[in-house]
Amino acid sequence: MIQHIDVHAVLQESVPGGGVYGDLVTRPTGRVVREQIERAIATAAVARVDFTGVGCIDYSCADEIVAKLLRERPAVLVLSGISDAHREAIEPVLAGHGLAALIEGPGGALETLGAPEAAAVLLEELVARRLAARTPGGTFALTLA
């Protein structure tokens, strides 16, 4: 089973002013949100971290949330609800760390973001663990619901 994390809801609940602001900006905000996510996915094998409804993500939050979660790897992370603006922040941060993340598109297709070598290893690992498989359309998708 996949643990679903609604990042916008986490932001609203855990940050002072989060109910007013919908942006993932500043290190302190990123730290609080990441710690909440870590607690929520502590026992999950796969977590879908959904950024739908989140406005701007800055580089600090991309590092504090996405890069640190990937480095610590509490679970296989799949990012969803990722807009072009979110990519602008997340991609260079991951590339700088030599990390890659999985992005799940609206139709369920998986793509990778970040360092190409790390991305290839990540996909191979998911397929080997049978957490993802190639679809008839030639893309990859999660095997779990």
Added chain:
Amino acid sequence: MTRLVDVPAQFDDRSFDQFAGAFAEAAKDGGRLLFDAHAAEWASPYGLVGLLVAGQAGRGGGGGGGAGGGDRPVINFFPHGRVPKLKAQDESDVLLPVTPVRAAEDVHAVVSKIQQRASAILASELGLDPKATMGFAMALSEACQNIVEHAGTGGWVAVQRYHWRQKLGRRVVVIAVADAGVGFRHSLEPTQSKRFGARWGDAAALEAALIQGVSRFRDPGRGQGLAGIRRYLARWDGKIAIRSGTARIAIVPKWDDDVPLKDGLPPFPGAQVLIIIPEPESTRK
């Protein structure tokens, strides 16, 4: 004794060192300071936030940097009742008025406010790619966070759109962020001064932060902010200049004639960041 500090007639980044020199000279004695703006015709966002920094440092609220400090009971601004207009001779729009930044909540408020106005203006009026408007809020957030994370005191931010008819013949958006905090040299000294040896100083600290992307934190993820701003500006032909202490560093695009690194400037507290994003040449109207 009250010492007078003249505010330049055209108060922007170009005339800032003249103001900093007057401030450093007047602040030496530790007396009262009077900022005389009777001859000031207008101030850019950079000039205005710089003036506030001078006032904060003069009150003893600064974190060092060579000038200011002390315990002066009174700072007077604009004794003739005139506040310089936040407007150049060319047309301009205030995207974000001079806004204090003290904590992470202030950065949230700034980003939230700017996104409402900036996306419309950057995309429709400046003709920037929608992707440029996305990065704009990120760049602004990171610039403001430098205050929260490193300055050790509060600061200010202002954003304005101009039509630089004479200088560039294009429209630009200007972000100015300033604080009277500890400055880059002091912030990076514990981790970087040995590496630079005898070269260590304000200029070396700015070079370490902006060019090499180092941070005072040992966390490998730190230093993303200025690096991210640089990437954003490289993509959209923008400019960044940072003044701290006695030095100033700039990433200079082709359309500008600024100097990449200046040292030995009049000392001024904290750090002052200037970011300029121009209208692309292809969309010039």
